[in-house]
Amino acid sequence: MQTNTPYIIMALSLLLNGSCASHTIRASQFDPVGNAGQPLEHGTLSIAGRAGLSSDGTGYPALECRGGDLAEVEFRRNVGQTVLTLLTLGIVSPATLYFYCEKQEIPPPCDCETGDGL
C-alpha cells in the first residue's frame, strides 16, 4: 500500500492540474508592466455560455492601462473554477484574466537640444 502512495499522488496531481486551463496571447514585441512585477488580475463569470450573460458585459475595459495597449493577456481557470463549471454543467463558468499593460511610449531623444542643460 505504502509503495503505491507516490503514484496515487502523482495521478491525483495530474488529474487536478490537468483540469485547469491557461491560454495566453502576447504582443510579438512588448514591454509589459503590471503591478510590482505581478500581473493585473480580473475575475470573470460567464452564465449560460456564449449565448448567455457575462459579468463583463461586452468586455472588460482594462482601465488599469490608462488608455494604453495590452501587452499580454492570460486566461486561467483553476481547480475550484473548473469544479464549479462541472457541477453546474457549464451554466456557471468562472475564470480569471491576468494581464500586463504595454508601457507608454515615451518620446525618443531629439536632436533639438544644443545647450548644456539636461
Added chain:
Amino acid sequence: MPNDDAMLDWIPQAVPWKNFHETLTAPIKGVYNVWYPADLPRYGADTINRCTHQIQRALTEAKVSGITARAVGRGWSLSDVPATNGALIDVSRLSGMKPIRQNQLDPAYPGDADAREGLWLIQAGAYISEINRMIESDRFERSLPTSGAANGQTIVGATATGTHGSALGVSALHDQIVAIHLLAGDSNQFWLERASYPVLKPSLAAALGAAVIRDDALFNAVVVGLGAFGIIHNVIIETRPRFLLESVNIDSDGTGAKLTLDAAMRNVIETLDFDGHPALQSATGLQPYFFQPIIDPNSNPPEVLVTLMYEKPWTTGYQPDYNMAASKFGPGFDFLSVIGQLLDIYQDGVPLFAQIAIAALFDTNSRTGSWGEMFGYKTPRTKVASGTVAVPLNRALETLDQLIGINNAIGPTPVVFGCRYVKKSPALLAMNRFDTTFVVSIDGIFNNTTLQFFDQIPQKMEQAGIPFTQHWGKTNGYTPARVQNAYGADLTAWTDARHQLLPDPGDRALFTNDYMIQRGIDA
C-alpha cells in the same frame, strides 16, 4: 507646474505579493505605481523633477504611515531582496533615455573619444530590452558590452543585485554605470560619481536639485545597493560601438560523440585556452567574446553543452529583429511546478526529463545577431529555480566537483550548471569580486530537492575552504557570518556609506527589509 497627482497610484494589497516567477511571497501593504507624466514630455531635467516629486511623495506617505518602502523593478529576483512588509514602489514605467552630449561632460571625464560618444542617461525603470532597441538603432549605433542572459530586467533592478553575463574580459552590468541619481529618502537627493571618474558638469545635477558627491567608496556602495540606499531614479551608463555576434552551440565533437566534462573540457573551463580542445578551437583563430559551458550533472559522465559567441563588425543595413517567434507546442504556465512536484516524488525521472528538456531547448544551429537579439526578454512566468556560487577562476574545477558531489549525494536534482566568467568589479558588494570571477548559475525546476541542493552549497564550499560569493537576486545561503566572510572590510565600508547617505535612522529603517536583517546588513 501641472497637477501631477495622477502620476502616483496607490494600490492596496490584501494578499501577499509574489515575485514574477511566483517562487516567493511577501505580506506587503500595497504598491505605489509611479507613472511617466501623461502629457508625455521628452525626458530631461523637467520630466525628471516631476517624477522625482512623485517618488518622494510616495516615500513621505510611507514614512507618515510608519511602514517600510522599497523600489521594485520587474520583480524578477528569485531571492526576497525586493520584498518588504510595507510599500513597494514600482518604478518600471519610468523609461526615459537620452544620450549625453559632449558639452555636458566634465572636462576631467577620463573616457576616450569613443566613450564620450556613448554615454546615456537612463531612467531607473527602463528594461534592458528597451535600452538595446534604442541604442542599437541606426540612429545611435551603440551596444551594451554585456548584460544578463535574459533582457527583461530594469536597468536599476538588475544592477542593484549584481546581474552579470559571460562576456570574456568584461565585467558586469553594474560596472557600466558611471553616475547615479539617488533619492535618499523623501527629501535628500544626491548625484553620485566616482572622484576618480568624474562624468557630468556639476551644474547639470544641480538642475535636479541633487547635491553632487564625487567619492569612490560611496559610489561603489550604492551601485550594487540592494535597494537599501533609497530609490535610484536615473543612471548614466557607458556603451560601446554596436557589433554583431555569431553564436554557435556545440554539443558534440567531430565524431558525433557528446562533449563531456573530460580532461580537455576541464582545462578549457579553468584556463579559457580554447586551442586545447579540438571541438572548441576556432578555425579562424578568433577568441570568443562570450563563452558559456552548461553542464548536465545528471548524465554520467556529465555532458557539456557549449555556447560560443564571436564578435563581428556590424553589417551596413542589418536590421535586428526583436520580435518573438511564434511558439510551438510547449509547456503551459504551471507545467514546471507540476513537473517539479512529480520529480520530487519520482526522482529517478530527473535524468530523462533533463535530456528531453535539453534536446528541446538547445539549438545547435549557428546564428548571427546583435547583443540585444541574442538574449531573450519574454521569459514565461513559470516556476523556475536559480541559485549561484561565484569563486576565483583558479577554484573553478574544485567548485564544479563539489556541486557534482552534492548532486550525487542528494540528487538527481532537476538542474543544470551554467558556467560564466566575469571580470572583477570595484563595487563593494559585487559578486564579481575575484580577478576573474567564475560563476556557476544553477538553474532548473523549483522543487524540494533543488532547494535542498541550494542549501548545501555554502556548507560544502566552507568545508572545502573555497572563498565564494552568491548572487543577491537569486536563491542564496547568505547568513551574517557568510556575508562577513565574503566581503569583510568592504561590508563595513558599505554600511558606513549607508550611514553617510542616510544619516537619519528613520530613513535607514524605511529602506530595510527582512532580507537585509537575516543577512546582517541592516545596520
